[in-house]
Amino acid sequence: MTIDIMMPFYGDPAQFRRAVESVVAQSDPDWRLVVVDDNYPDTSPGDWLVGLGDARISYVRNEANLGVAGNFSKCLELVRSDYFLLMGCDDILEPAYVGRMGSAILEYPTASYFQPGVTVIGSDGNPTTPLPDRVKRWARPRRASTSILSGESLASSLLRGNWTYFPSICWRADVVRQYGFVEDFEVVLDLALQLEIIRGGGSLVVLPDPLFRYRRHAGSVSSWSAKDGSRFAEERAFFATARKLMDEAGWHHAARVARFHMSSRLNAATKLPAALRHWNTDGIRALTRHIVGY
Incomplete structure (x- = not known):
């Protein structure tokens, strides 16, 4: 084969x-x-x-x-x-x-x-x-x-x-x-x-x-885009779409997991100290938005 x-x-x-x-x-x-x-x-x-x-x-x-x-x-x-x-x-x-x-x-x-x-x-x-x-x-x-x-x-x-x-x-x-x-x-x-x-x-x-x-x-x-926050903007859009798709399929537990996307938010939290250390205001804003989920 x-x-x-x-x-x-x-x-x-x-x-x-x-x-x-x-x-x-x-x-x-x-x-x-x-x-x-x-x-x-x-x-x-x-x-x-x-x-x-x-x-x-x-x-x-x-x-x-x-x-x-x-x-x-x-x-x-x-x-x-x-x-x-x-x-x-x-x-x-x-x-x-x-x-x-x-x-x-x-x-x-x-x-x-x-x-x-x-x-x-x-x-x-x-x-x-x-x-x-x-x-x-x-x-x-x-x-x-x-x-x-x-x-x-x-x-x-x-x-x-x-x-x-x-x-x-x-x-x-x-x-x-x-x-x-x-x-x-x-x-x-x-x-x-x-x-x-x-x-x-x-x-x-x-x-x-x-x-x-x-x-x-x-x-x-993936590593580069995580630094400037673009990775998390993409992930946030993805999880919002995934939540709708899971609900449409009747998979409500999966929809809840997509809604909270905890591992993605925790990953963003690990990038925040570096953004604060270098006072990267765009990065701080993007990461904070992803972490708190708005």
């Missing part, structure tokens, strides 16, 4: 090479890698990739920068296999990812998407456990073995604290095409997609196997 590994590229060339090398090193060779370069100013990473001469690897360079959601949608258009992942260009696959994911797909053929175990690494490549990932670990359902989740309980769990790691997820292509990516969102577009899938009757398989290394560093989109 071929798994398409879609890699939107705009970032550090050295980390990009390590990401690609982790794909090439898969113990199961049944994969296809498509790198979609979002008009990165330096063309040498693309030249290096083409120079590998691997027939399983394709390279596409956008004529203009499409942004996060736009490039994700472009990647989705290029998916050919039944299953795919949108891997970060600074993340790393463990060698068993493709093989283990393929066996999970055969075991759960009706599942909509698959979340493997994840090791978080810093900019230096070493394992790390910053606060956001400690929260994710707390929020993740406690399962010693592979399990399948769905319905309001899954929606409530993700709204309480999104414990999934978007770049590590293996998706069923026809399900994602049914909903697509909401271009109004950047930081929470993965959670918005998951809620649509779950509302539509889809299910998530959670694997305990650590198959992916997710890079957490200050230069990421």
Whole structure:
């Protein structure tokens, strides 16, 4: 079973090479890698990739920068296999990812998407456990073995604290095409997609196997936007929409979780001391508004 590994590229060339090398090193060779370069100013990473001469690897360079959601949608258009992942260009696959994911797909053929175990690494490549990932670990359902989740309980769990790691997820292509990516969102577009899938009757398989290394560093989109408060403006708009959608589905407990979005507000609270220390008035205003919920 071929798994398409879609890699939107705009970032550090050295980390990009390590990401690609982790794909090439898969113990199961049944994969296809498509790198979609979002008009990165330096063309040498693309030249290096083409120079590998691997027939399983394709390279596409956008004529203009499409942004996060736009490039994700472009990647989705290029998916050919039944299953795919949108891997970060600074993340790393463990060698068993493709093989283990393929066996999970055969075991759960009706599942909509698959979340493997994840090791978080810093900019230096070493394992790390910053606060956001400690929260994710707390929020993740406690399962010693592979399990399948769905319905309001899954929606409530993700709204309480999104414990999934978007770049590590293996998706069923026809399900994602049914909903697509909401271009109004950047930081929470993965959670918005998951809620649509779950509302539509889809299910998530959670694997305990650590198959992916997710890079957490200050230069990421989510970290940067958290600093100036734009992340929380987006999250506030998202949770307001999610609350309405959950109520419409008759999932009133999930709607209450969306209304209070406590983990998001607590995250904003952790950013407030730095904003106060630097007397960032715009940041203080945006963070305070999110924390108190108005």
